Amino acid sequence: MRRARFFVRQPIGVGQTLSLPQFAADHAVRVLRMRDGDAITLFNGDGHDYSGRLACVGKGNVGVQVDIQESVNVESPLAVTLVQAIVRGEKMDWILQKATELGAVRIVPVTSERSEVKLGEERADKRHSRWLHVIQSACEQCGRSRVPVLAMPQSLAQYASALPAAADADLRLCLHPEAAFGLSQLAVPTTATIAIGPEGGFSDRDLSILDQVGFTRLRLGPRVLRTETAGTVAMAALQARFGDMS
Numbered sequence: 228m229r230r231a232r233f234f235v236r237q238p239i240g241v242g243q244t245l246s247l248p249q250f251a252a253d254h255a256v257r258v259l260r261m262r263d264g265d266a267i268t269l270f271n272g273d274g275h276d277y278s279g280r281l282a283c284v285g286k287g288n289v290g291v292q293v294d295i296q297e298s299v300n301v302e303s304p305l306a307v308t309l310v311q312a313i314v315r316g317e318k319m320d321w322i323l324q325k326a327t328e329l330g331a332v333r334i335v336p337v338t339s340e341r342s343e344v345k346l347g348e349e350r351a352d353k354r355h356s357r358w359l360h361v362i363q364s365a366c367e368q369c370g371r372s373r374v375p376v377l378a379m380p381q382s383l384a385q386y387a388s389a390l391p392a393a394a395d396a397d398l399r400l401c402l403h404p405e406a407a408f409g410l411s412q413l414a415v416p417t418t419a420t421i422a423i424g425p426e427g428g429f430s431d432r433d434l435s436i437l438d439q440v441g442f443t444r445l446r447l448g449p450r451v452l453r454t455e456t457a458g459t460v461a462m463a464a465l466q467a468r469f470g471d472m473s
Contacts, residue, residue, distance in 0.1 A: 252289035299372035305470035312425035327365035406444035
């Protein structure tokens with residue numbers, strides 16, 4: 228039986244007994260039916276797993292006795308950043324989940340000229356909090372002990388204006404169905420950034436913004452991919468060619 232694994236946002240030390248956050252505690256007791264003495268693994272994003280056992284399960288509180296610290300090395304040698312145009316509801320959750328499973332180290336939600344979703348400051352904060360929880364949950368499932376960085380939602384222009392100059396081995400790609408450039412023509416990168424447009428695709432203005440900061444337009448086969456599919460396919464293809472899925 229697979230050991231239950233939970234993210235906690237606090238320092239963890241061997242020999243420590245700590246309380247699970249309420250959401251994790253509810254999931255452990257009510258969903259997984261865990262009891263005193265059951266094995267559990269915690270992580271906080273520092274690159275380690277902390278194994279232990281439930282020490283006390285009481286009303287409103289679930290304690291964990293931490294016994295072992297283990298280094299976890301499941302990160303890809305190819306550091307991938309996903310720049311994703313914000314889409315509605317569950318589609319965005321799915322994109323974030325799959326990007327995490329495929330090894331993204333950073334995810335940047337952006338709005339572009341054709342974006343249907345526009346976020347004010349308050350909504351942006353709420354969405355960011357929700358999306359971060361989706362990413363942390365994906366790390367629990369896929370075994371990552373480092374949590375991808377999730378940038379605050381911003382416009383594509385804001386993102387581009389803050390980018391440093393690209394190094395020779397820094398690959399910047401913008402998926403576009405009419406691009407002449409294909410995957411087989413890519414040089415071996417050390418980092419890769421993939422920009423994915425909204426449902427209606429990037430506009431000419433968006434493409435111009437990306438062109439100015441060194442993005443190359445890339446075509447992935449003869450079929451047009453949906454926004455929720457494109458980033459996942461691109462990341463899987465890059466990980467298979469240059470990362471740890473070969």
